[in-house]
Amino acid sequence: MSSLSNPRHRHGEAVDAVFRTIRQGIISGRFAPGQRLVIRDLAEEIPYSRSTFREALRRLAAERLVSLVPNRGAAVQRLSPREMADLFEIRELLEGQAARRAAEHIGQGTHRKRFLAMWQKVRRGDPADRAAFIEHNQLFHGTIVELSGNSRLPEMLDQLQIPILMFQWRTLMTPQEIALSQEEHKTIAKAILEGRPDQAEAAMRRHVRRAKLRTSLDVSASRARPRKAASPFRHSP
Amino acid sequence: MSSLSNPRHRHGEAVDAVFRTIRQGIISGRFAPGQRLVIRDLAEEIPYSRSTFREALRRLAAERLVSLVPNRGAAVQRLSPREMADLFEIRELLEGQAARRAAEHIGQGTHRKRFLAMWQKVRRGDPADRAAFIEHNQLFHGTIVELSGNSRLPEMLDQLQIPILMFQWRTLMTPQEIALSQEEHKTIAKAILEGRPDQAEAAMRRHVRRAKLRTSLDVSASRARPRKAASPFRHSP
DNA sequence: TGGCGTATGATTGTCTGACAATTTAAGCAG
């Protein structure tokens, strides 16, 4: 049975539905990096027409989730360790700035209330529950980025985060590492709630840098074992 | 006569050609912010099929150059002063980091050679020649961003720059302002060539911040005179 | 006159079939 369900949507939302379905498939690992996305095959799982798929793939390509080569179609984007590091570099900058702004705007009103509501959910997570941590982690970072007040940051960081999510679901993050991450979250939350922009930015940048180190280890680990670096076209490995 | 020419392309590049044509039309002001992009009308100027246009518009929407509302089609994205300021905030961060990295990597080899080649072209521009300045400005910033070594920065900043370009062509930048901008470029170039990351980043951030102030003035000026803020649909004003 | 529901036309969105262009894989000759 197909894990990719196909509920019907209102007129004018088919492309969006397909886009989200494929994106979720990429994040969850249903479609592996490098795997070709052949429209005819996709249409068997998700019953929409070719033009709908073409539009969805065009959008996925614009967001760098798939590569789209003329006359060769689409394939799930494969990131080199270098490109992954580049993403983290940008994330460190943007999330650091988001934390700074969040600390500046925290005030006593709705922003603080919203932040505290999030923090209540997140503060005491079980380091052994990996799935819960991933969810809490997204909520934590997402809330801070939204509270930054910058209208573009959320969508930009969402995009940047997707390749990292692809790893997270597969990677084995130890409870110790999760506990460490939670400690770092605590430091960030404290700085924001106390309205200290400099500390908030510094703590967030440190946090992202450490996450990069953890993930980079995973990257080099997955590179350690040999793999076909060749083109992803014609029946994937 | 149509200013949007339509040369034929190789098989598999129609969407890309349409995408670039429309994007250029947006940057140059051929399509004004808020203007609706009706496929039938577009197809009269640029002879491609509707599905081709739909894919191109889908990509333009993913890059935030047009808004795409279900059952209402596409319109050139209109930015509020606030959103414009948000873009500058991100640009300041990213370009500052690019300048830092460029200073770190400048060395004595190809990077330095490439930077100097650019600087030779740019260093002595006539402040009265607005078009030349815009071109030089793009070259200056583009080179630094590429020399940063981060693979994602160029495309990200390209996108962020487009709304600013849309203004630049219409706005009246005085020779005095251009001369000032050139002085700032000189400071940045010096810091990069001397391999001083801190100074390079600081100078670049200052430069972007000042550009923001200049542009923000234009924004509020164009907001000062009344205009229809209403929906852009059904024959544009 | 003015507000409100309805009819109408225009536009969008989706789907399907056709065809050419291109790539990939396989077969063959040397």
Add this chain to the structure above:
DNA sequence: CTGCTTAAATTGTCAGACAATCATACGCCA
């Protein structure tokens, strides 16, 4: 084994049909 030719598969573009939805104009009634 190498290089060329052939064949199949896939992509890319186009044209047309149709339903869904929107925007406007109209008519109705107060």
